[in-house]
């Protein structure tokens with residue numbers, strides 16, 4: 001077979017559920033020279049990535065590592081390391097990613113119960129309380145920003161209930177990290193995972209995770225080997241820690257990209273970044289209302305970085321999204337599961353969370369609906 005033609009992807013305005021737009025600074029970092037994964041200069045970059053991740057996760061945890069793989073690798077890292085067959089796990093389910101956590105936990109041999117809420121609403125802390133009163137759980141897992149529905153889960157009450165129960169608290173912050181406060185230490189989160197391609201403004205490929213010492217101790221006390229060799233934290237920790245023992249080759253270029261992306265987040269300031277995501281979100285809601293498009297999520301629980309809006313009466317869901325691609329080079333997300341055909345999901349994440357993007361989308365939608 002002859003060589004395929006050179007790849008020539010278009011420049012899109014990425015306003016979907018991820019990946020989010022990547023700044024030229026981060027794209028340039030991907031082109032830096034590749035060095036060895038034990039090169040002293042690369043080890044420096046790794047250490048700086050860990051230090052910057054601690055900052056972004058608001059934690060003093062020793063373990064703050066970008067796992068190789070996308071956000072789902074972070075999810076799997078948490079469950080595969082913390083769960084042993086037969087463990088009782090409680091998962092909050094109000095969208096795709098809660099559902100995925102159930103699947104992953106079950107594959108680790110956990111006996112999983114769920115606390116459910118209708119898609120598009122938040123989990124009710126009272127239901128979590130009731131579930132915790134009925135059974136003793138080793139681990140409780142909650143999605144912070146449910147990307148499939150646009151709900152930002154209020155965490156304070158649930159975190160306290162889980163802490164008081166003695167269970168480990170695992171939080172999915174794939175979409176929220178960098179775009180809304182994720183206060184790992186303050187909330188007492190034992191393990192938290194994220195992804196590079198949402199509010200951190202990096203291409204997909206790494207999954208930052210952080211584990212506190214309580215969680216690390218749970219791994220140390222395991223009776224069985226971790227089911228995944230690739231995601232076994234006790235081995236990966238030895239490469240990211242002072243021993244620098246080879247486990248697998250770190251994705252060098254992705255670590256450069258994350259390094260630059262984290263620098264950008266911290267140069268702006270975390271608080272400033274959260275504020276910008278909120279402001280852009282407000283402008284978005286205002287502009288959509290001018291087009292008689294209404295938000296699909298109640299005001300107090302709207303995730304500023306992933307905006308669910310109701311597809312207006314008479315608009316053809318698939319056709320509008322296709323025309324956004326073809327005529328405007330804009331990507332937005334469709335509804336999933338029970339919300340398919342009912343909502344669109346507009347990501348205003350990281351570098352993409354800017355008023356100019358809202359204006360580009362609003363003017364395109366104005367022509368299409």
Ligand SMILES: *Cc1c(COP(=O)(O)O)cnc(C)c1O
Pocket residue numbers: 018070071072073075097143145146147148172173174175195204
């Ligand atoms: C995107 C996302 C994931 C999965 O991340 P991938 O990078 O697609 O593997 C997990 N949880 C949430 C909340 C997400 O938004």
